[in-house]
Amino acid sequence: MTKKAKYGSVKVVDRSGKLYLDFRFNGHRFRPALDLVNNLQNHRHALALASRIELDIFANEFDRTLIKYLGDKKTEGTIGEARDKQLIGMYAYWQGLKELQGNDYEGVYRFIKRAAPNWNNLQAAVSAQNWSTTTHNRYCKILNTFIQWANTQIDKDVKELKLVKGTKQKDPKRKPFTLDEMQAICSQFKAFYVYAQGSHSQCENYYYLVLFLFATGCRMGEIVGLKAKHFNLANGTVEISESLSPKSAYDSARIQKSTKTGSVRVLPLPDFLLEIFSRILAGKKPDEYVFLGPQGEPVNQKNFTRRIWPVVLNGLGIEYRVPYAGRHTVASMAIEQGIPLTGIAYLMGHSDTTMVMKQYGHMINRPNLPDIDLTA
Template sequence: MGSIRARANTGKLFIDFRFQGIRCREQTLLTDTPFNRQKLQALLDRIELNIADGTFVYEEVFPNSAKAKSFKQGDVIYPEFGDFAQEWWLENAFRWKKSGKVNMRSILDKHILPRFSDMPISDITKGEVLKFRSALSKLPGRGNQSISNKRINNILQPLKSIMDEASDRYKLESPFKNFKRLPLKKHHIEPFTMPEVIDIIQTADPNYRNYLVVRFFSGMRTGELHGLRWKNVSFQDNYIHVCEAFTYGEMTTPKTNEIRDIQMNSAVAQAMREQEKYSRPYSEYVFCNRKGEPLDNSNFTKRIWYPLLKELGLTRRRPYQTRHTAATLWLAAGENPEWVARQLGHSNTQMLFQTYSRFIPNATRNDGSAFEKLLSNSNQSKLTYGDNNE
């Protein structure tokens, strides 16, 4: 929808509207008065009506406009990528969770828009995309490593979505037609051994021991654990119902296949019983700070996790490796891969075999029982428990 606006430097009014996907601004000599605004608004209303019914001829309304030459009747005027990307964002952003929007916005602002914003969508060819991908490959990645193929593919995905939509609307061939994604390396996992897990739990601040026990032995994702409420814990039936997650400061719902019931082993059940004494009286969340709010992952990682690994002389790795640790300990103990997949929230065992194949023994045992034996052999009494106040 167009608008009537005034230049800050001159105070003169101009008309701001969109035609054929292009933003158009036509200057007038009229000063900013209510009468002049009313006059231009009537003109704008007529313009938008003619645009809607297909009868608008730019050079008839603005014969002296330099832009009028661009809008010859019958020609297709392609919008600049930046304008179309903004339109695409407004049309689609409401469908995404906050975490997805934050990530998408970051990719657009940091990588895609600086490269393509001023280019007409018709000029963005497969060759341009390949040049962009080549430039991305020279960027640094995490730590001292180069950027990963997975990260490059993730950066290109919003560009593909935008250009596929633009190509459909303007009858262009998508630059991503027959475009091959970069091959991905196998998941790099660095799980902890059982002795390392016990050392971490014993050395940790007592306020975080219950949290770490559940984190290491439940296989829950960070957001799932931080968003866990007492109403979703059943001591009677011995399970945790995973149906919520806390990410980017808000509660969200996991994907359908990630909603599941996790069987609590004895270590998790005991830690949850201990934690109940400390947090349940004043918070609906199982693991919370002193205000009763969900734990902040960044705060935990920087203030508790990394210093703890450094103190123990263990390789620095992200807290997410606790989930990999649970999976590898289960599989190494001989648990049924299908049971492990259900615990982790995988829809099938395909990802399990791809990620943890070297940890899967040939023989399997009864669901859950093999890990209980591993806990017993590791002297479960060493897993001391405490409260969890940040």
């Protein structure tokens, strides 16, 4: 059964005197440049091209590569040249053709849309991204599958596209923090000011959030999703059962849902946290969020990670690691203090010890070298 096309108008947009088209199709936004200056004749041509695309969308004959429409604005040139200019259109076509869904495929689409690379500088654009090693290699695998397909679609006289390279470098972003680094970060956040609602003001909730992160090792979504009802001050515990997380890795909308593994764990609060939360939870209703941003909304972990956290670390001269490294810090310290693997798995919210062994196996039961006296 043929999928019903999504209806929508195609707009002609002027940007710095140049004409562009702007429209959406099946959840993807297209903004191809027409390489035309904005004059009466070219504007009429662009409107005609927009009408043609609208008709094709209505008739389920839309060409996602946009090559069919690029030919209207430029008669000379090869299909390879048109393909070079519309990498994002070709990727969207491939994704729809193969019915590929998921956060990683959308992530690659967002990368192409944001970085706007062409085929010649795609490797450089990939290398310039601040991805983790795991994300880098996953994205490169998707890009290379796409490139291999694209090579089957081009003319024989067009130079074959090159695959992008992954990385085997160790990811420094999750290197545990030292105790001195954690203390310095907490002190800096205690005095941190943010600009909101027309003035600078102190945002203590960032300080409380970082304290909770370094003390418990919870995931960021679990922390910002905490509500007053999750705290049992009488018993000195906090229940980690929900998470406030984006719908996808590239979606700004957030939803309250279960934890990543669906687990529910109850953690004891250290005395200093119990004192803090006894004060800040006073007067809060059970369903009110605990960690609020400067404008009174739950802290946005993406904004915090990208705009707030790096400022503090750079100001202190501390090697950059993502906030998630705080989670690895707690797990590493737990191992060094001899807490059993089953206990660490529970604290981290894992269903068993498999993930603990995979991430921290090199730290567990490290043997000493045999006692060999070579001085005799």
